[in-house]
Amino acid sequence: MSERKYAILGTGALGGFYGAKLQKVGLDVHFLLKSDYEQVSQNGLIVESKDGDFTLPQVNAYNDVAKMPKCDVVVVALKTTQNHLLSKLLPPVVKDDGVVLVLQNGLGIEEEIADIVDKVHVIGGLCFLCSNKIGAGHIRHLDYGHITLGEYAAGYSTIGITDRMVQIAHDFQTAEISIELAEDLLLGRWKKLVWNIPYNGLSVVLNARTDELMADTYTRTLVKQLMYEVKAGANSMGRTIPDSFIHTMLDYTMKMKPYRTSMKIDYDECRPLEVEAIVGNPLRKAQALGVNLPQISSLYHQLKFLDGRN
Template identity: 75%
Template structure:
């Protein structure tokens, strides 16, 4: 029935989608680190606005070498762990299989394509509010839709093939809303319209999404940052429609008050995903002659806060 799935990174996002797939009857294998003992003995608990459920038994692994090769490898690690991908991906993805990148930021698919050949790389943009509240215990707060797009060299616009349609069908059978796109690069930039202002400001200003929206000054700052992301997208030949920013602001106004994933990482003193979400878009735009001064300001502040928070030196 459908594809076999490996989840590399069983946090809030990987745990939620992997659990939904297993609940729907698909074979899913979960790679875990700190939660391995808890999950291998007690399974996964999902508290969800769509209905709570428990998976008493899951296929849990501490080492990728012990995992079987799967049709689809779901990459849901934090991008700060992507230096491990050359050790993780080759042994778990089948030849002619798929690596599904469910990570934030820009340019990750291109990095994956360099590591594993003879596989298809698909990018996924997850619109999910979920937190891991205890080992193996995920709280799904809101949303859950994923936009899927095939990666092709240099993010050229591509078609929609059989493999991506099969994955979409599997996810839809698991109760996950899926949208397919032929332009993965545009979809990535559109996701950054939300991720850059809210993730960055939530850390710098110690604020939830609702607090950022309630104050007239931070609301304006969010809006200005969104327009800079649009300028970054334009530098790569991707035009984000004029109505997209008002739509994102309205979407966030209606959202359940939310502590962003970057703010949670900061509060837990974990490394922040600064390079994937801020550094890569900045460098991409700058290489094309476009400077994004307000996003640069966020980037520089976040680099300092991350360094101070973890009390380490950058080499």
């Protein structure tokens, strides 16, 4: 059994699900919580999953990073709207020469974390997961769960598959979490945006679930146009996304169970939206390189209006 100690910063629909899976197979996992702290510290975590329901009656729950042990792998599963807290959260809990594993949506996040903590390694994780938190310490996993891992190097240069990636992948695979290792994190980030930009954005602007967006000819066309603009954005940074990948994402979503995206849930709950990380950062990076993405720009401005009014 792995002796690596894991910290989960953000025990919600994503962090709670993956952290619970890791603990379920015997890994040493420590969970940081906020509003759910009392419930989880007393009653543990409940996971309803298409792969089988389970309960962890006892977990290592904390409401303060100062009380947490130094960990080998610190999983950042917060919303990117809370990333301003990371300068206080990360230094006390990550070991020297440890790993910060970023399971967040968007682009440019690893750069920010590398500026916060030194003497550590930063790995990005691209999660294809349909999961919701339906109550305090209660997570419902609807579909998928695959993670693509890629290690960050300055300027998103390609450094291939590292031993650290292989070791963490082994832990996750032991927990029956599907893992793919990517030699190029930047390409992986842009490929994730092929799904995240159209479905998260349009779900808010058009007040629609994924199945509703796919069922209508006009919105399906709009989704596809946005995906091709993401492809153009990636190309501006020297990364190529094949057309076949876009078709695969469309097929996946067509077969997916009706799903309310994370951004739509945040909007409905009047929480800040991850507009900047998911839409704003990629848009600005492409524009800085002289590439105009008009559909994404339009989506960005609509989301900023709705987010501000909400």
